[in-house]
Amino acid sequence: MPREHLLKIGVSGVRGVVPEFLTPSLTLHFAQAFGTYVGRGRVVVGRDTRLSGPMLQHAVNCGLLAAGCDVVDVGILPTPTIQIYVEHIRARGGIGLTASHNPPEYNALKLFNKEGQFFNQYERNELIDLYHQSDFTQATNAEIGYVTTDPGLAKAIHIDRVLAKVDVERIRRRHFRVALDAVNGAGSVMTPGFLVDSLNCRLDAIAIDPTKVFPRIAEPRPDTLGELAALVLKTGAEVGFAQDPDADRLAIVDENGRVLDNDDVLALAVQRALAVVPGPVVVNLTTSSAIDDIALAFGRKVYRTPVGEANVVETMQAVKAAIGGEGSAGGVIFPAVQLCRDSFTAMAFLLDLMAESGKTVSELVAALPQYVRKSGKVAFAHGRLGGLMQALEEGFPEAEADRSDGLKLLWPDRWVHVRASNTEPILRVFVEAKTEEAAEKLYATSWGLLTA
Amino acid sequence: MRGDSGLRISHVGLRGIVGRGLTAGHILDFAAAFGTFIEPGRPVVVGRDPRASGRMAWEGVVSALMACGHEVIDLGVVSTPVVQHALQRLDASGGIAISASHNTADWNALRFLGPRGTYLSTAEAGELLDIYHLRKFRFVGWDELGGQRFDAGALDRYIDDLAAVFDLPSLCGFRVVVDCCNGTSALILRRVIERYGLDLVLINERVEGVQFAHEPSTSARMVELQLGPLMQPLGAHAGFLFDVDSDRVAMADEQGHGVSEEMMLPLLADHQLSRGPGKIVITNLSSSALIDDVAARHGGRVLRVPVGRQAAMDALAAYRPEQIAVAGEGTGAVMMPQFRFIYDGIASMFAVLTMMKERGRTLGQLLAEYPKYSILKGEVRLESPRVPELLLDLLASYPDGRIDRTDGLRVTWPDRWFHVRVSHTEPIIRVICEQRGTPPQELFETLMDKARSYS
Numbered sequence: 001m002p003r004e005h006l007l008k009i010g011v012s013g014v015r016g017v018v019p020e021f022l023t024p025s026l027t028l029h030f031a032q033a034f035g036t037y038v039g040r041g042r043v044v045v046g047r048d049t050r051l052s053g054p055m056l057q058h059a060v061n062c063g064l065l066a067a068g069c070d071v072v073d074v075g076i077l078p079t080p081t082i083q084i085y086v087e088h089i090r091a092r093g094g095i096g097l098t099a100s101h102n103p104p105e106y107n108a109l110k111l112f113n114k115e116g117q118f119f120n121q122y123e124r125n126e127l128i129d130l131y132h133q134s135d136f137t138q139a140t141n142a143e144i145g146y147v148t149t150d151p152g153l154a155k156a157i158h159i160d161r162v163l164a165k166v167d168v169e170r171i172r173r174r175h176f177r178v179a180l181d182a183v184n185g186a187g188s189v190m191t192p193g194f195l196v197d198s199l200n201c202r203l204d205a206i207a208i209d210p211t212k213v214f215p216r217i218a219e220p221r222p223d224t225l226g227e228l229a230a231l232v233l234k235t236g237a238e239v240g241f242a243q244d245p246d247a248d249r250l251a252i253v254d255e256n257g258r259v260l261d262n263d264d265v266l267a268l269a270v271q272r273a274l275a276v277v278p279g280p281v282v283v284n285l286t287t288s289s290a291i292d293d294i295a296l297a298f299g300r301k302v303y304r305t306p307v308g309e310a311n312v313v314e315t316m317q318a319v320k321a322a323i324g325g326e327g328s329a330g331g332v333i334f335p336a337v338q339l340c341r342d343s344f345t346a347m348a349f350l351l352d353l354m355a356e357s358g359k360t361v362s363e364l365v366a367a368l369p370q371y372v373r374k375s376g377k378v379a380f381a382h383g384r385l386g387g388l389m390q391a392l393e394e395g396f397p398e399a400e401a402d403r404s405d406g407l408k409l410l411w412p413d414r415w416v417h418v419r420a421s422n423t424e425p426i427l428r429v430f431v432e433a434k435t436e437e438a439a440e441k442l443y444a445t446s447w448g449l450l451t452a
Numbered sequence: 453m454r455g456d457s458g459l460r461i462s463h464v465g466l467r468g469i470v471g472r473g474l475t476a477g478h479i480l481d482f483a484a485a486f487g488t489f490i491e492p493g494r495p496v497v498v499g500r501d502p503r504a505s506g507r508m509a510w511e512g513v514v515s516a517l518m519a520c521g522h523e524v525i526d527l528g529v530v531s532t533p534v535v536q537h538a539l540q541r542l543d544a545s546g547g548i549a550i551s552a553s554h555n556t557a558d559w560n561a562l563r564f565l566g567p568r569g570t571y572l573s574t575a576e577a578g579e580l581l582d583i584y585h586l587r588k589f590r591f592v593g594w595d596e597l598g599g600q601r602f603d604a605g606a607l608d609r610y611i612d613d614l615a616a617v618f619d620l621p622s623l624c625g626f627r628v629v630v631d632c633c634n635g636t637s638a639l640i641l642r643r644v645i646e647r648y649g650l651d652l653v654l655i656n657e658r659v660e661g662v663q664f665a666h667e668p669s670t671s672a673r674m675v676e677l678q679l680g681p682l683m684q685p686l687g688a689h690a691g692f693l694f695d696v697d698s699d700r701v702a703m704a705d706e707q708g709h710g711v712s713e714e715m716m717l718p719l720l721a722d723h724q725l726s727r728g729p730g731k732i733v734i735t736n737l738s739s740s741a742l743i744d745d746v747a748a749r750h751g752g753r754v755l756r757v758p759v760g761r762q763a764a765m766d767a768l769a770a771y772r773p774e775q776i777a778v779a780g781e782g783t784g785a786v787m788m789p790q791f792r793f794i795y796d797g798i799a800s801m802f803a804v805l806t807m808m809k810e811r812g813r814t815l816g817q818l819l820a821e822y823p824k825y826s827i828l829k830g831e832v833r834l835e836s837p838r839v840p841e842l843l844l845d846l847l848a849s850y851p852d853g854r855i856d857r858t859d860g861l862r863v864t865w866p867d868r869w870f871h872v873r874v875s876h877t878e879p880i881i882r883v884i885c886e887q888r889g890t891p892p893q894e895l896f897e898t899l900m901d902k903a904r905s906y907s
Contacts, residue, residue, distance in 0.1 A: 017594070018594045018597075019519040019591040019592070019594070019597065020591055023519070023589075023591070024480055024484065024512075024515040024516055024518075024519045025477065025480050025481055025484070025516075027515075028476055028477060028480050028512060028515070029477060032476060032477075050594075051594055051595055051597060052594050052597060054518065054597075054599070054600065055515050055518035055519055055597050055598070056515070057515075058511045058512070058514045058515035058518065059480065059511070059512065059515035059516075061508075061511040062476050062479075062480060062508055062509075062511035062512035062515060063476055065476075065507060065508035065511060066471070066475065066476035066508050104594065104595075105593075105594040105595075107594075138470075138471035138472070138475055139470075139471050139508075140469070140470055140471040140472065140505075140558055141470050141471070141503055141504050141505045141557050141558045141559075141560070141661075141662060142504070142557075142558070142662050142663075143471070144470070144471075144504040144505050144507070144508050145504075146507070147507060147511075213595070
């Protein structure tokens with residue numbers, strides 16, 4: 001594995017392999033920088049179920065106390081729940097210890113501002129500068145605060161916010177048969193109660209032990225959800241839900257054991273959200289055009305942003321969006337609950353759609369606007385990136401071009417999006433069209449231009 | 453010292469003023485060095501005094517130890533002696549006590565303890581310092597990190613150990629006033645009262661993190677100030693004042709007079725030697741000559757070593773525990789072999805009370821039986837390069853006494869002595885001289901003038 005993957009201190013926060021690269025000392029200093037930045041007051045600290053979580057949390061607590069902050073320890077909780085709690089108790093900010101879908105040897109510090117939202121790029125840059133300057137607040141004995149623990153309030157606040165946006169009785173009456181794979185992650189402490197107690201589902205669950213390691217690859221994707229698909233078929237479940245370790249992302253398995261395309265998961269949520277709240281839709285450039293079709297049906301505008309949750313969230317806030325997300329990443333962001341990715345909102349929306357329509361998951365998906373998607377990677381030599389992009393653009397002079405994140409070329413019925421990876425010399429190529437044939441053709445032509 | 457922030461990193465450990473010199477980063481790195489230094493794979497016992505900064509330090513210590521693969525056994529807010537006693541029972545690699553003891557509230561410190569609760573030897577402490585300076589720590593893999601558990605029983609087991617040595621119920625006849633200085637002694641003594649019904653009157657017994665009722669100094673002046681006015685009105689037989697960590701103690705007699713901290717070691721040497729005549733008393737070059745008189749009375753021997761706990765520990769290592777009567781300093785810090793040589797003010801208090809009971813004397817009467825010595829102490833600020841000249845000058849000036857040059861210069865005559873040495877922690881020269889009977893005023897002034905002439 002290349003060295004730079006083992007530790008990354010950048011605009012997205014700090015992520016690395018624990019404890020050799022993401023050391024307790026580095027974690028402490030980053031937390032102290034964070035405490036210096038947000039100022040004295042309460043900071044919420046929570047984590048997913050990674051084995052390194054407790055060790056790193058002690059370092060985070062130490063750094064925050066040293067900066068004169070009070071620590072509100074919420075223990076193991078989903079990332080969206082932590083974010084909601086930060087806002088709810090009017091804390092100065094929050095830190096979530098989770099490397100999301102990365103392998104178990106990784107961990108990371110996710111940083112939230114006082115609204116419970118991810119730091120935007122300006123806040124992140126200021127924090128990084130502060131960290132490098134090492135000029136931290138050093139609280140004296142008289143200025144050092146306390147560590148308090150949350151008595152379980154955070155879960156209830158999150159669940160109440162989600163339930164307020166769906167027809168709970170309609171869902172409860174259906175007594176849905178549901179399967180769950182929480183990857184032994186933070187969802188383990190909240191999702192079973194949410195589905196059974198709040199939504200009256202009959203639940204068959206695997207991997208809901210927060211004391212155990214991840215039993216599968218942490219990212220919920222078609223090739224990692226075999227056990228959940230089997231459970232759905234075995235128990236005759238109407239739907240299967242899969243979370244990532246910090247329960248911000250959701251994958252869905254239909255009643256036939258087929259894992260849904262993440263773009264379709266988002267499309268279903270957008271359908272539900274636009275029926276209940278006003279405002280436009282914000283998605284990244286790689287998200288399916290199905291979103292545009294659905295928004296058009298509701299008379300709403302769609303904003304496109306560069307790839308990355310922070311980019312989507314920033315624009316959502318600016319345009320007061322109804323809903324947003326990133327198709328490929330399996331994230332549904334519904335600001336009426338919280339401006340962050342939230343698997344609980346996504347679950348409730350799907351069950352609500354099923355209850356309202358009486359349709360199965362596969363029927364709901366079949367009713368979505370149909371597109372064919374293709375994707376792949378192209379390795380490129382150092383220094384050749386600009387030339388390749390130019391070649392692609394010149395190859396399709398008739399297309400509309402968007403250069404805000406790599407290059408996206410659009411036609412009325414199809415598009416291709418090419419962007420460089422942040423970590424490797426690789427171009428990612430995404431193609432979408434109305435038909436298999438058109439998608440194949442656009443992909444092959446693009447591939448030819450990029451590899452010539 | 454220029455811009456002194458109090459930070460001291462030495463063989464004794466790490467200490468300083470929190471947020472001024474001592475930072476969270478120092479604490480975590482030093483704990484990681486300790487986690488690397490000690491035997492891997494076994495637990496580490498951690499306790500802290502009530503200072504608010506203790507929680508911050510505790511978080512850093514726990515994180516570092518877990519990263520080194522050690523399970524942390526947390527004793528919560530307890531005195532350093534409680535941590536040391538717990539280590540004697542548990543199969544642990546070592547311990548860390550987070551306490552600045554007799555320093556003011558704005559200080560904190562890490563004290564490192566070996567697997568049996570003993571202080572580190574000079575060689576061990578040196579190795580620990582080297583690891584800290586290199587900052588190459590032995591972290592384990594992500595799936596081998598240590599856990600953490602709370603042990604609420606350590607305080608009671610510590611009291612069990614005290615009760616096994618001292619007949620605590622037999623001390624119920626004494627009324628004793630204790631100033632806890634808002635520290636951990638309050639937790640211990642409340643439990644002792646509950647268990648054995650001792651007549652202890654506790655003051656400043658609220659455990660506090662930010663503001664102590666007074667400076668936690670265990671001097672005769674402080675104990676007289678705090679307890680003096682209370683002794684006669686309460687009809688108390690003795691009074692004791694602890695620092696925040698209760699490893700140090702000061703005494704007041706039944707009249708309300710503060711007792712010099714120099715008296716604790718001779719008292720306990722007398723107590724211990726009367727049970728084991730002929731044994732060795734280890735003390736430093738700066739403590740009272742009364743110890744020599746007491747030892748002579750019981751056929752004991754006094755071994756004087758350089759000032760500092762480290763020198764005492766190294767001297768102790770050269771003997772079997774049963775050869776030693778007691779070890780201690782003129783500061784009132786005393787170690788007894790029954791408790792495997794740890795400084796513990798609570799144990800000292802019970803030893804003094806036991807002595808009073810066995811001999812049927814009040815504290816004042818006990819003290820009156822010893823020959824009177826008068827001690828004078830002073831200090832002079834001096835540039836380090838001038839120190840050798842001063843010492844050579846003094847050596848030439850006093851050729852008639854017995855010379856000891858192991859720590860600065862000590863010159864001893866049959867009825868008086870002086871000791872001039874360099875402080876371990878500040879750029880000052882300490883001058884101490886003592887004489888049987890009246891104060892050695894003239895000698896003291898001469899020494900101070902000489903020292904000042906080099907400053």
